[in-house]
Amino acid sequence: MSYLKNKLVAINRQPQAISKAWGGGNALLANLCNAIAATGATVTFDLNPNADLAIIYDPRDAKEWLSLYKDSKTKIVARFGDLGTHGKPEMMGLVAQTAMVADRFIFPSQWALGYFYSEYPFFSEINDVDIKKSSVISNTPDTLFFRRKPVKLVTHHW
Numbered sequence: 001m002s003y004l005k006n007k008l009v010a011i012n013r014q015p016q017a018i019s020k021a022w023g024g025g026n027a028l029l030a031n032l033c034n035a036i037a038a039t040g041a042t043v044t045f046d047l048n049p050n051a052d053l054a055i056i057y058d059p060r061d062a063k064e065w066l067s068l069y070k071d072s073k074t075k076i077v078a079r080f081g082d083l084g085t086h087g088k089p090e091m092m093g094l095v096a097q098t099a100m101v102a103d104r105f106i107f108p109s110q111w112a113l114g115y116f117y118s119e120y121p122f123f124s125e126i127n128d129v130d131i132k133k134s135s136v137i138s139n140t141p142d143t144l145f146f147r148r149k150p151v152k153l154v155t156h157h158w
Contacts, residue, residue, distance in 0.1 A: 002039060004036060004039040004040070004041035004052075004053070005039050005040035005041060006040055006041070007041045007042070007052040007053060008041070008042050008044065008048060008050055008051045008052050008053075009036050009041050009042065009043050009044070009051065009052065009053045009054075009055065010044050010045070010046065010047065010048045010051035010053070010054045010055070010065075010074075011029075011032075011033065011043060011044070011045055011054075011055040011057055012045070012047075012054070012055070012056050012057055012058060012061050012062060012065050013029060013045070013057035013058045013061065014045040015029040015030035015033060025057075025081045025082075025108070028108075028137070029057055032055075047064060047065055047068060049068060049072070051069070051074050052074060052075070053074065053075050053076075053077065054069045054074050054075070054076045054077070055076075055077050055078075055079065056076060056077070056078040056079070056098055056102065057079050057081075059078065059080070059091070059094035059095050059097070059098040060091075060094060062078075062094070062097075062098050066097070066098060066101045069101070070101045075103045075104075076101055076102045076103050076104075077102065077103065077104045077105075077106065078095075078098045078099065078102035078104070078105055078106070079105075079106040079107075079108075079137075080095050080098075080099075080105060080106070080107055080108075080112065080116065081107075081108050081112075083095060083112055083115055083116060083119075085115070092116075092119060095116065096120060099116075102133075103133065104133050104134075104135070105133055105134045105135070106134075106135050106136070106137050107134060107135070107136050107137075108136070108137070108138055109136060109138055110136050112136075113134050113136055
C-alpha cells in the first residue's frame with residue numbers, strides 16, 4: 001500500500017473503541033485504518049472533496065459520499081459486509097446503488113461475492129461492472145488468540 005503515502009483517505013465509518021467482542025467488521029476496519037495510516041496516508045472519517053481514495057464501509061451511510069465522489073477523480077472502494085440476508089432486505093438495494101459508483105468491491109467471503117452476483121446477474125452488463133473488480137478480504141481472527149489447530153465448536157445456529 002505504499003502508493004497511499006501522502007494521500008488523503010476518507011472512510012465513511014469510524015471504528016468503535018470497544019474492548020469486548022463486537023463483530024469482525026469493526027476489527028477489520030480498525031486494522032485497515034491502522035494499516036493505511038502506517039503507509040504515511042492521512043485517514044479521515046469526514047466527507048472530504050479532496051480525498052484521493054474514499055472507502056465506503058457502510059452503504060447505509062453512503063448517499064452523500066457517493067454524490068460527492070461519483071464524478072470526481074477520487075477512487076471509490078466499497079466493502080459490502082452485510083447483504084441483508086438476515087432480515088434487512090433493503091441492504092441489497094443500497095449495496096447495488098453503491099456498486100454502481102464504486103471502482104472496486106470488497107466482500108467478506110466468497111459466498112457473499114457469489115450471492116451478490118447471483119441476485120444481480122445482469123449487473124455487470126447494465127452498469128459496466130465486472131466481477132474482476134471484486135475481491136474477498138475475510139474477517140480473520142487475531143493469531144495472538146487463535147491458532148491454526150482443529151477446534152470443536154458448538155453453536156446454537158443451524
